[in-house]
Amino acid sequence: xxxNNRDNTAEDIINFYKTASTDELCxxxxxxxxxxxxxxxxLRGLIEFxxxxxxxxxxxxxxxxxxxxxxxxxxxxEIIKIVSMGYNAGLRTFVLQGGEDPYYTADKIxxxxxxxxxxxxxxxxxxxxxxxxSRKTYRKFREAGADRYLIRFETSDRELYQSIKINSSFEKxxxxxxxxxxxxxxxxxxxxxxxxxxxxxxxxxxALLCRKLExxxxxxxxxxxxxxxxxxxxxxxxxxxxxxATALLRLLLPKAHIPATTAAGTIDQHGREKMVRAGANxxxxxxxxxxxxxxxxxxxxxxxxDENANEIIKGLGERMSAIDRKISFSRxxxxxxxx
Ligand code: SAM
Numbered sequence: 407x408x409x410n411n412r413d414n415t416a417e418d419i420i421n422f423y424k425t426a427s428t429d430e431l432c433x434x435x436x437x438x439x440x441x442x443x444x445x446x447x448x449l450r451g452l453i454e455f456x457x458x459x460x461x462x463x464x465x466x467x468x469x470x471x472x473x474x475x476x477x478x479x480x481x482x483x484e485i486i487k488i489v490s491m492g493y494n495a496g497l498r499t500f501v502l503q504g505g506e507d508p509y510y511t512a513d514k515i516x517x518x519x520x521x522x523x524x525x526x527x528x529x530x531x532x533x534x535x536x537x538x539x540s541r542k543t544y545r546k547f548r549e550a551g552a553d554r555y556l557i558r559f560e561t562s563d564r565e566l567y568q569s570i571k572i573n574s575s576f577e578k579x580x581x582x583x584x585x586x587x588x589x590x591x592x593x594x595x596x597x598x599x600x601x602x603x604x605x606x607x608x609x610x611x612x613a614l615l616c617r618k619l620e621x622x623x624x625x626x627x628x629x630x631x632x633x634x635x636x637x638x639x640x641x642x643x644x645x646x647x648x649x650x651a652t653a654l655l656r657l658l659l660p661k662a663h664i665p666a667t668t669a670a671g672t673i674d675q676h677g678r679e680k681m682v683r684a685g686a687n688x689x690x691x692x693x694x695x696x697x698x699x700x701x702x703x704x705x706x707x708x709x710x711x712d713e714n715a716n717e718i719i720k721g722l723g724e725r726m727s728a729i730d731r732k733i734s735f736s737r738x739x740x741x742x743x744x745x
Contacts, residue, residue, distance in 0.1 A: 416617060419657045420610060428650055435653035435685030442660050443687045447731045448738035449719065450499040450533070450665075451492040454694040454702040455480040459505025461537065463560075464570045465601070467632040467703045468505050474634045478698040479509060486521050488693050488715075493526045495719060496735040500526075501556070501690065503535040510536070512543045516550035523551040531737045533594070538578055541585045548589050553739075555586045556594035558625060562611040566603050570637070583619055592740040594623030594663075599651050600643025601629045609651060617658040622740035623688075624662050626651045627669030630705035645674045649684045656685030661741040663688050671709045679729050688738065689726075691718040 423431060456479045457468045468475055480488070489500050500522060504510070515534070522532050533554035534547060544555065559579050561567050567576040587593045597612045616624045628648045631640045648670055655664055665688035670677030678689065693715045694702060702708070713721070723733045 414657070416614060416658060419654070420614075423610070423650070423654050423657070428646055428653075431650060431653040431657075432684040435656035436683055438660055439656050439685040439687055442741070445731050446687070446734035446736070447666075447682060447722075447726050448499075448663070448688050448734045448736055449497055449722070450501050450688060450690045450738065451489075451497040451693045451715070452501045452503060452690040453480070453485060453488055454503050454692070454699065455485055456504035456507040456510060457698075457702050458507040458509065460508055461506050461574065462572055463574070464572065464636045465598070465629060465632065467635060467705055469635060472634045475703070476701045478701050479507070480695070480698065482514070482518050482521065484695075485518055486525055488695065489522050489530075490525055492693050492715060493530060495716060497691075497693075497719075498526075498529060498735055498737045499531045499533065500693075501533040501535060503556075506537040512539070512546050516546055519547060519550040519552055529737075531592075531739065533592075535594075538574070538582045541589070544582075544585055544589050544591070548591060552591065554592040554594060554623065556596075556623065556625065557582055557586070558596040558598075559583070559615065560597050561601055561604065561608060562597070562615040563604065563608045566601060566608070569603070570601065580619075583621075587620075592622040593619070594625060595619060595621050596623075596625035596627075597651075598627060598629040598669075599647035602637065602640045609647060610654075613651060613654045613658055616655060616662075621659065621662055623664070624655050624659060625665050625667055626655060627667035628673055630669055630673060630707075632703070632705040642673070645670060645677055645680070648677075649680050652681050652684040652686050663738055663740070665690055668692070668709060669705065672705065672707055679725060682726070682729060682731060689722050689733070691715060691722060 459468050462470045531553040535556040564576045664686045666678035666681035666686040
C-alpha cells in the first residue's frame, strides 16, 4: 500500500490500484491530496468562447460535421466583460476554451490575452485550451500573457486515438504538450475514460503517460456518447472509471492540479463531489453567458445550463462545505514551479 510519507514508484502505485477497492483507493488519494493541497478547492472560471471547430473528432458534439450544432462566437469585448465580472467575484484564473476556430487567429487571441491581463491588473492567470497550434503560435500566446495551456491527449492508445480523432496525429498532440512545457507554460493534459475499445490496460497507461509527461494539471472525465456524432450509440460506461482514474492520478502526480470535471457532474448529480473525494482539488465554474452556454454541447445534458456565474459559485461553495471542503480563489499556480 503506498505510504503518503515517501515517494512511491509507479509500480507500487499501480499494484495498489489493481487490488484496492474504489473506496480504499479514494481514501488514500484524498488523504494524500489533503496533505499537499489542504482542504481548499480552487476555482477557475471557464469561458467557452467559440463552438466553431475545424476538427471532426468522432466523440464530440461540436465536431465540424455536426450540422445540428448551433454555432456561436463570443467577441473580444464580451470576453473581457465576462472576465471582469469573474474578477470582481474573486476569481483569479480564467480558462478560455473553444473549438479549433480559424476565425480566432493568433493575433486575435493575443489581443484578447493582453486585454485580460490589463483588465485583471496582471493578477489573474490565463489558461488557453484551443487545440494544436504551431510552436511559433504557442510562443506568441505566451508572450501576450498566456500562463497555462490545456491539451488533452484523450487516450494513450495510439490506434484508438487515430480512429476517433480523424485527420489528427497522436504524435503531434504529444509534441504540442512538450512544446508548451518548453515554452514555460504550466502544462495540462488528460483523457476521457470509457471510450469504446478502451481496456483497463489503456486506463492504466493513460495515467502513466500523465506521470511521464510531468503534467502540472490533469483533467479526466467520462466519455459521454453525444447525439449527432458517429459515437452516439456507444455504451455509457460507469463513472467509476473516472473516479478510479482521478484517485490513481493523484497518487501518481501528488502535486498536480486535478479538476472535478463537468462531465462527471453531468452523468451523476454528485459526480464532482465524488471526484473531490477521490483527490481532485479544482472546480471550474462556467462563466459562459447563459444564452450560448447551451450550445457548447460536447455531450448531452450538460449541467448548470440556466445559472449565472454568481449562482454557480455560490452553489459550488455549498456543495464543497457539505463534504468538508472550502472553495478558494487562489491563482492555484503549479506547485512544481515553487510559486
Ligand atoms: N478544441 C480543444 C481541444 O481539442 O483540445 C478544446 C475543446 S475540446 C471540446 C475539450 C475536451 O472536451 C476534449 O479534450 C474532450 O476530452 C472533451 N470532450 C469532447 N467530447 C466529449 C464527450 N462526448 N464526452 C466527454 N468529454 C468530451
